Amino acid sequence: MSSSDRIYTAGLVVIGDEILSGRTHDRNIAQVASWLQVQGIRLDEVRVVPDVLERIVEAVNALRARNDYLFTTGGIGPTHDDITVDAVANALGVPVVIHPEARAILERYYADKGGVNEGRLRMARTPEGGELIPNIRSGAPGIKVGNIFLMAGVPHICAGMLDALTGTLEGGAPLLSETVGGFIPESEVSVLLREVEASHENCQIGSYPFFREGKVGANFVVRSTDAGALRACVDALCEGLRELGFDFTPGGI
Amino acid sequence: MSSSDRIYTAGLVVIGDEILSGRTHDRNIAQVASWLQVQGIRLDEVRVVPDVLERIVEAVNALRARNDYLFTTGGIGPTHDDITVDAVANALGVPVVIHPEARAILERYYADKGGVNEGRLRMARTPEGGELIPNIRSGAPGIKVGNIFLMAGVPHICAGMLDALTGTLEGGAPLLSETVGGFIPESEVSVLLREVEASHENCQIGSYPFFREGKVGANFVVRSTDAGALRACVDALCEGLRELGFDFTPGGI
Numbered sequence: 001m002s003s004s005d006r007i008y009t010a011g012l013v014v015i016g017d018e019i020l021s022g023r024t025h026d027r028n029i030a031q032v033a034s035w036l037q038v039q040g041i042r043l044d045e046v047r048v049v050p051d052v053l054e055r056i057v058e059a060v061n062a063l064r065a066r067n068d069y070l071f072t073t074g075g076i077g078p079t080h081d082d083i084t085v086d087a088v089a090n091a092l093g094v095p096v097v098i099h100p101e102a103r104a105i106l107e108r109y110y111a112d113k114g115g116v117n118e119g120r121l122r123m124a125r126t127p128e129g130g131e132l133i134p135n136i137r138s139g140a141p142g143i144k145v146g147n148i149f150l151m152a153g154v155p156h157i158c159a160g161m162l163d164a165l166t167g168t169l170e171g172g173a174p175l176l177s178e179t180v181g182g183f184i185p186e187s188e189v190s191v192l193l194r195e196v197e198a199s200h201e202n203c204q205i206g207s208y209p210f211f212r213e214g215k216v217g218a219n220f221v222v223r224s225t226d227a228g229a230l231r232a233c234v235d236a237l238c239e240g241l242r243e244l245g246f247d248f249t250p251g252g253i
Numbered sequence: 254m255s256s257s258d259r260i261y262t263a264g265l266v267v268i269g270d271e272i273l274s275g276r277t278h279d280r281n282i283a284q285v286a287s288w289l290q291v292q293g294i295r296l297d298e299v300r301v302v303p304d305v306l307e308r309i310v311e312a313v314n315a316l317r318a319r320n321d322y323l324f325t326t327g328g329i330g331p332t333h334d335d336i337t338v339d340a341v342a343n344a345l346g347v348p349v350v351i352h353p354e355a356r357a358i359l360e361r362y363y364a365d366k367g368g369v370n371e372g373r374l375r376m377a378r379t380p381e382g383g384e385l386i387p388n389i390r391s392g393a394p395g396i397k398v399g400n401i402f403l404m405a406g407v408p409h410i411c412a413g414m415l416d417a418l419t420g421t422l423e424g425g426a427p428l429l430s431e432t433v434g435g436f437i438p439e440s441e442v443s444v445l446l447r448e449v450e451a452s453h454e455n456c457q458i459g460s461y462p463f464f465r466e467g468k469v470g471a472n473f474v475v476r477s478t479d480a481g482a483l484r485a486c487v488d489a490l491c492e493g494l495r496e497l498g499f500d501f502t503p504g505g506i
Contacts, residue, residue, distance in 0.1 A: 020298075021476075022285075023461075024461065030272075030275050030279070034275030037275055042273070045302055045303075046273070046299075077460070078439055154463070177274070186332050186372070187376070190331045193334075204270070206271055206304070207334060208276075209407060
């Protein structure tokens with residue numbers, strides 16, 4: 001396997017009682033996943049765990065061991081339920097320290113807002129060896145420590161931190177995809193999908209059904225890291241759909 | 254601990270290359286979480302895994318061992334990438350069988366749609382010992398096998414299956430919650446939150462910051478299974494916020 005064939009993967013740990021209670025709809029899984037795709041990194045697994053130290057430690061250790069990168073979202077704010085820094089330090093077996101640069105950033109940010117107090121100082125804590133990820137939207141930075149990236153839980157702050165990391169992580173060839181869709185019942189093309197996938201190496205076909213305008217349909221997403229293989233697979237799929245008499249739309253519907 | 258104090262938990266395995274690629278925003282985590290709350294069952298962990306048999310088996314086995322119930326969403330349709338039934342059967346060490354009632358349902362449903370073909374027959378497969386969960390929205394049923402519930406990935410079909418299960422699962426006292434919110438920077442009340450939580454047993458306080466109308470604020474969610482304890486904790490929190498000079502809105506903002 002040449003180095004360009006290497007597949008880079010990431011895990012994501014979402015720290016969130018508020019997600020597990022159903023109170024908040026997670027929006028970070030999709031935005032981290034989409035961002036990783038562009039970096040040539042595949043999101044391999046997500047775990048949503050409660051705000052309990054041992055549970056975060058367990059998930060962090062499981063997913064960092066099997067992936068090139070690990071992201072966390074949530075739990076890096078100023079309150080007692082923000083324990084992600086403690087959990088990651090525990091997972092790595094290092095102490096929590098006050099990061100001088102983070103403290104300086106918070107002192108500037110809160111200079112005209114009452115200054116740094118006990119809660120705000122919590123946001124200057126990092127696992128020992130941590131570096132800061134710029135936060136352009138509010139004061140408290142994200143943290144990079146080893147191959148672990150601690151991101152904010154508030155989606156637009158998380159998005160700003162992802163922007164700051166764009167292009168800084170080594171990735172592989174991005175996974176390319178092409179979609180073909182139509183008002184086609186997937187149950188009428190299941191044999192075709194299986195056979196086209198089986199006859200095109202390095203391609204996967206996903207079938208995503210929907211119900212719209214009173215009719216069933218599906219989008220078929222072909223994925224590959226090889227542009228030529230992708231093209232051939234999509235062409236074979238379209239040809240097969242035509243032979244079965246189905247209308248379809250390149251790009252999906 | 255009396256039986257009414259018993260806490261019931263569930264795990265959720267989301268089967269979804271389409272979620273991990275960022276193509277589809279998951280909507281099942283929130284709807285399963287909210288539905289479980291009403292049943293008196295706590296969602297304890299979610300894992301999103303790729304459409305790979307061994308990965309689904311691993312997640313199913315991990316989460317069914319530590320929870321009263323396990324739910325899966327996705328991968329029970331008619332195409333080659335629908336392998337949840339196979340994975341759950343593998344996890345349980347039982348064969349996959351054609352469920353006669355599921356087959357009859359599918360034959361009726363597809364009678365005027367070309368009949369049951371190879372792909373459609375896939376949706377009559379269950380792990381041995383499986384029972385059917387009615388699907389009022391389209392033909393193919395969900396499956397209950399032991400403490401595992403296999404639900405559709407399409408959100409409105411999953412919702413119909415949850416409706417069908419309402420009231421059928423044994424749960425504990427529902428987790429009660431009350432929210433207080435305002436344009437209050439959480440970093441100015443972190444000590445208060447920690448102290449109020451610490452002095453009220455069986456209560457947790459979550460702090461969920463937001464940025465709105467150009468101002469920072471937060472909603473504080475107090476949770477308990479004990480209505481009296483919840484009331485006392487919320488009262489103490491409101492008293493503390495008043496003492497610090499903050500305006501707030503019961504019910505949150």
